[in-house]
Amino acid sequence: MVVESELNTGVLLFLPYRALENRVFAALAEAGFDDFTPAQARVMQRIGPQGTRLTELAEQAQVTKQTAGFLVDQLEKAGYVRRVPDPTDKRARLVCLAEKARAAKDVADAVVAEVEKEWEEHLGKRRMKQLREALTLLREVTDPWA
Amino acid sequence: MVVESELNTGVLLFLPYRALENRVFAALAEAGFDDFTPAQARVMQRIGPQGTRLTELAEQAQVTKQTAGFLVDQLEKAGYVRRVPDPTDKRARLVCLAEKARAAKDVADAVVAEVEKEWEEHLGKRRMKQLREALTLLREVTDPWA
DNA sequence: GACTTTGGTCAGAGCCTCTGACTAATTTGG
């Protein structure tokens, strides 16, 4: 089966995204962090250093707050995050990274750096820079949160 | 909450991918094609003009053949695809696009073209070309099917 | 203080995806 050379830009974007996610996931699992799922990771990734509200996590991950709540529940049970009261709003709680999550993040960051380096080697420094530049610019028209 | 300017390349890839998928999906729904799901679409997208085997669809969409089978079942019930015997192998069947799917594809293609045009306007012709070039090159190291 | 908005939860349903086990046709190695 021949794959036509002109794929649409969507598929072109998805392929490396998926490849990167798979690499990170495999490395995490190998390092012993095998008790969370991709969906949980996509939420966890968005938690800021000072903690982030559930609603905000939901918006950024583009899921409903119910879904985000469900995923945070799992992460909490697995010891990756804590929920602490938000001092500025008694309704709200801040979802914070626990130590275990920070350790996992170190592993993940290392793999991302590794893969990015591989890509840069394949593309050349210049093209890699152009790629990131173009993608960053694209956020302005594609990221409701930019 | 401030979003740091240096997002990792994975997120950078995911954002426009998701934005495009959402646009296509909304347009399809508006055109009356509201009886299939994103997961089904990701499989349907991979069906070649002469039809494609289930196993091959599964590999390309990066799901198990059971999952692919499940999705093709739905698509068949909804009238988007047919399964015809593969003349070269009595075990296999070819999944083929039905007329309904071709009509949906026309709508989808139009929206993709529209979005790509918007992106090109935002990025400029040169940067858009560079983007597609870099992504196409990246397939060599990220697409097991390239 | 009533009204609206916002942060979050509970319940239920449907969809997606996987693992494991299996059948049947094809290919491979002697």
Added chain:
DNA sequence: CCAAATTAGTCAGAGGCTCTGACCAAAGTC
């Protein structure tokens, strides 16, 4: 040519993800 291994696909079952709708409580508005 036949036995063994591979490949195409299915069935059954379980678990995970995500949504809609309904709801409560705190905060902001007038």
